[in-house]
Amino acid sequence: MNLPSTRDNQRRVFLSETDFADSRLSPLQQDASFRRYFCIDDGEHGCLLMDAPPETENLTAWLEIGNHLNQLGLRAPAVLRSDTDTGFALIEDFGSRTFTRLLDAGESHEVLYTQAIDLLIHLHQHPNALLEGLKPYDFQALMDEALLLPDWFLPLLSGQPTASQQRESYQQIWGAVFDSLPTPAISLVLRDFHVDNLMQLPANEPLRQIGLLDFQDALIGPMAYDLMSLLEDARRDLPSPLVNAMRERYLQAMPLLDLENFQLWYRILAVQRHCKVAGIFSRLAIRDDKAQYLKHIPRVLGLLQSHLEDPLLRPLGDWLRACGVTSNRLTIPSDYRSVRTTLGLIDRSSD
Structure with missing residues (x-):
């Protein structure tokens, strides 16, 4: 007989203080984090139970940043009830x-990416x-992320x-690269x-037609980051004409930006993120047995290589080539x- 786990009991205790005490919970597919989501099947309400274990997830940040986004005219899930001590929240189901x-x-593609770009423009102009109280996305944070490549991808x-x-x-x-960079234009990052974290919702106002997910790690940092994250997607190939058109749409709406500064930061952040993501996807396989992310690494490395001709990044390109990371014959091991x-x-x- 399988006995309920402590976490199962905690979920039920949390729900016992709501209108959903006797509702059936249907687990949704888990993402790359330790959070879990359960659909509440009561035939009436569109709610999810978020299970964010306090030892690995920051529910307080999720609640505070979500509230801030809603105040800016954007749309994060409404919160019906939360308990940050145990890491549970009853939230709106975006579908x-x-x-x-x-x-x-x-x-x-053009319609959906245009909506996403216009949301970023609204955010960055606000x-x-x-x-x-949010921490800065500073050089130390960027370095810590970049080190995920030698710590996890190279061992893979x-x-x-x-x-x-x-x-x-x-x-x-990387230290030399960061030391050479000018001060960036900053915003909420x-x-x-x-596109995995953007939802289409029914609403009259265009900005309210996009639901935002997975924003709890937001920081204050370079404006170029989220534009780059959208257009250099680790999980999806995008045609160059679309990427160029969307980047141009953003830049035309931001005439006060120093274009040279912005584009330099865009390139550096792209390479930094791709190094980070190669490490994260490797860690998800090695540590967490989530091998499905390995299939995306060749795309990530291709995006990384597209920026290595920048003079600031040539030493990094030499290091990556010496380690075999940018080899045309590179294959991602399946026996991780x-x-x-x-x-x-x-x-x-063996568990």
Whole structure:
């Protein structure tokens, strides 16, 4: 007989204080985080139970940033009830019409991406976009993310931990890049702004027709980041004419931007993000046994390579080539489980 887990009991205790105490919970497919979502089947209401374990997820940040986005005229899920101590929230169900599913079903790329670009323009033009108390997306944060490539992706390729001298060399290269950058135009950076996290919703106002998801890691940082995240998607190939048209639409709406500064930051942030994502996707496979993300790494590396001719990034390009990361013959190993032992991790496949 399977006994309810402690977390199952905590969910039921949380729901016992709502109108959904006896409702059936249907788990939704889990994403790359430790959060889980449950659809509440009561035949009447459109609600989700968010399960965000406090030891791994920051529900307080999600609530505060979601409220801020709603105050800016955007649309984050409404919150019916929350408990930050236990990590549960009863939230509005935006449905299943993600931009990703709509694009896969044949809806217009131009229409959907135009809506996403216009949302970014609204956010970046808003005089109150910055949320007091949010941390800066500074060089240390960017460095920590960039280091995910030698810490997780290189071991995936080689089967061995990255040598400390090799890691230090990579870190020094990025340090020199960051030290050479001018001060950027800044705004609220959602950090995971792409079509998987955008929902089509019924509403009269255009900006209210887009539901925002996965914004709890927002910081204050370079304006170029979310535009780049949208247009250089790790999970989706986008035609160059669409990318160019959407970038131009954004820039035409932001005439006060220093164009050279913005484009430099766009390129550097693109390479930084692609290094980070290659590491994250590798970690998801090695540590969490989520191998489905490995199929996206070749796309990520292709996007990364497209920016390496920038003079600031040539030393990084040399380092990546020396490690075999940008080789045309590169293949992503499918036997990622053996790397767990090498990195001193528990082999989850034997659980």
